[in-house]
Structure formats: C-alpha cells, structure tokens
Amino acid sequence: MSWTAADLPSFAGRTVIVTGANSGLGLVTARELARVGAHVTLACRNSGKGQEAAATMTGDVEVRSLDLQDLASIKEFADGVSSVDVLINNAGIMAVPFATTKDGFESQIGTNHLGHFALTNLLLPKVTDRVVTVSSFMHLLGKISLKDLNWKARPYSAWLAYGQSKLANLLFTLELQKRLDAAGSPLKSDAAHPGYSATNLQGHTGNRLGTKVWDAGNALLATSADFGARQTLYAASQQLPGNTFIGPRFAMRGPTGPSPRSPLASNQATAKALWRLSEQLTAIEFPL
Numbered sequence: 132m133s134w135t136a137a138d139l140p141s142f143a144g145r146t147v148i149v150t151g152a153n154s155g156l157g158l159v160t161a162r163e164l165a166r167v168g169a170h171v172t173l174a175c176r177n178s179g180k181g182q183e184a185a186a187t188m189t190g191d192v193e194v195r196s197l198d199l200q201d202l203a204s205i206k207e208f209a210d211g212v213s214s215v216d217v218l219i220n221n222a223g224i225m226a227v228p229f230a231t232t233k234d235g236f237e238s239q240i241g242t243n244h245l246g247h248f249a250l251t252n253l254l255l256p257k258v259t260d261r262v263v264t265v266s267s268f269m270h271l272l273g274k275i276s277l278k279d280l281n282w283k284a285r286p287y288s289a290w291l292a293y294g295q296s297k298l299a300n301l302l303f304t305l306e307l308q309k310r311l312d313a314a315g316s317p318l319k320s321d322a323a324h325p326g327y328s329a330t331n332l333q334g335h336t337g338n339r340l341g342t343k344v345w346d347a348g349n350a351l352l353a354t355s356a357d358f359g360a361r362q363t364l365y366a367a368s369q370q371l372p373g374n375t376f377i378g379p380r381f382a383m384r385g386p387t388g389p390s391p392r393s394p395l396a397s398n399q400a401t402a403k404a405l406w407r408l409s410e411q412l413t414a415i416e417f418p419l
Contacts, residue, residue, distance in 0.1 A: 134386065136163045140167070147169045148219065149171060149173060149219045150221050156265065157219075160364060174195055174196075174208065178196045196208070200236075206249075245409060247303070252417055262320050264304050266297045266323070268324050275299060277408055280295075298396055306403055306405070324376070327383045358379075
C-alpha cells in the first residue's frame with residue numbers, strides 16, 4: 132500500500148519552516164504538517180498571500196516574510212528564528228524569462244539554490260533534525276557552469292537555467308550531508324521531487340503559448356499538489372539515510388520512495404566546488 136500524508140506521524144511539539152508555503156506544494160506541505168501538530172512557519176515573499184494560505188489551515192501556523200531573492204531579507208528572517216526541527220527548502224521558480232535578484236544573481240539559481248543555500252547555513256546551528264530540499268526530475272537537464280553560474284557570458288536558456296538550479300539542489304544536498312558527517316552532526320540533509328504536479332509554478336514562463344502548453348499538460352498529465360507534496364512530507368518525516376532523494380517510483384507517478392538521480396547529481400567534486408562558489412557569492416559559510 133502506497134504511503135500518503137494520512138500516514139504522517141505526530142509532529143506535536145516540533146517546529147517546521149516551509150519556504151514558499153503560500154501556494155502549491157508548499158501550501159499542502161505546511162497544511163499537512165500543521166494538521167499533525169507541528170508549529171509551522173510559512174516563509175513567504177508575499178505575506179498577504181501567506182496569511183490567506185494560513186487561514187485555510189488548522190493548527191499552529193504563523194506567517195513570516197522571506198524573499199529568497201534578497202540576502203538581506205534572508206538574514207533578517209534567520210535572525211528571527213530561535214530553533215527549528217525541520218527546514219523545508221520548497222520555494223522555487225521555473226523556466227522564467229531572464230532576470231536578476233537584488234544581489235545580482237540569475238533569478239532561478241538565485242532563488243532555487245543560492246537563496247536556500249544562504250538560508251540553510253544561517254539556520255543550521257538552530258536546526259535539530261533535518262533539512263529537506265525540493266529538487267525536480269528536471270535536474271536531468273542540468274549542467275553546472277562554475278565559470279558562468281549566473282548566465283552572464285552564455286546565451287540564456289530558461290529551461291537549462293532551471294535544470295542547473297535543480298541540479299544544484301541535489302549537489303547542495305550531497306555536500307551538506309558530507310559536511311554534517313565530517314562535523315559529527317546528527318542532522319540529515321535529504322531531497323525530494325514531486326514528479327509533475329499541477330501548481331502555479333508552470334504559469335510564469337512569460338510566454339503565452341508556453342503557458343497554454345503547460346495548462347494542457349497540467350490537465351492531461353499532471354498529478355495533484357497533494358501527490359507532489361507527499362514526496363516532501365515523506366522525506367521530512369521518515370527515518371532515512373542522509374542524501375536520500377525521494378520521489379515517485381516512475382518519475383512522475385507511482386509509490387513514494389528513493390528516486391534515481393543523474394550521474395552529475397552525484398559528482399562529489401562538482402558538489403564541493405559549487406559549495407565553495409556559493410560561499411563566495413553569498414558571503415555565507417558552513418557554520419558547524
């Protein structure tokens with residue numbers, strides 16, 4: 132029998148932060164964890180939308196402002212956290228037109244990887260259990276350019292930039308676990324991917340035809356946000372080895388469990404080099 136959110140254990144007395152929790156997978160993730168007793172912080176760029184999402188949930192939830200495209204906002208958010216059991220790096224943008232963050236990073240690598248890299252390292256001394264980072268099977272498109280992570284020298288490709296950012300999520304998960312182990316920390320770093328779930332993530336391509344294609348795909352192929360969030364909830368609640376990647380067995384559908392990743396996503400040398408580059412770009416280092 133396939134695992135579902137109905138199988139979540141009690142989170143009573145535990146605290147969870149979910150980034151991007153005002154819609155889609157993040158909303159379902161936050162809602163289900165609050166349902167089983169967690170104190171959940173909805174970390175959202177738009178606090179108004181976060182409050183609207185919180186109003187649909189039962190349990191102990193709060194909304195706090197977090198803009199992953201702004202290192203100053205990330206630092207302010209982290210300063211306001213005293214302790215957290217589980218950090219869920221869920222927020223993301225997908226295949227958007229070229230733009231830069233407040234700190235000059237290409238928006239997809241900046242939001243999906245560098246923002247969460249900064250947040251995780253700032254919060255790590257306050258985390259008691261695990262970090263779960265949401266990647267995608269679209270990491271298969273990805274290749275890390277250490278020389279041009281922010282697409283300043285290459286012709287910009289929205290999809291290749293997205294693939295790079297999702298590959299970066301898995302390399303971050305790998306290197307974080309390696310560093311936690313070396314520091315003798317009991318914390319776990321795991322990742323999850325939703326398969327292909329219908330959320331508002333697909334509606335920001337900046338291309339009307341592209342949006343219509345996604346709308347059709349959502350209607351015909353996609354699973355629900357509840358199904359997609361199930362993968363994250365499993366990674367956040369089950370006893371797993373560090374650097375486990377959770378997803379549907381058949382890429383987009385099927386029972387939840389360990390998922391394959393590309394050879395590039397297991398490259399320890401690239402993971403280490405990306406970590407060092409991320410430290411340089413964000414001026415935030417591993418704190419343990």
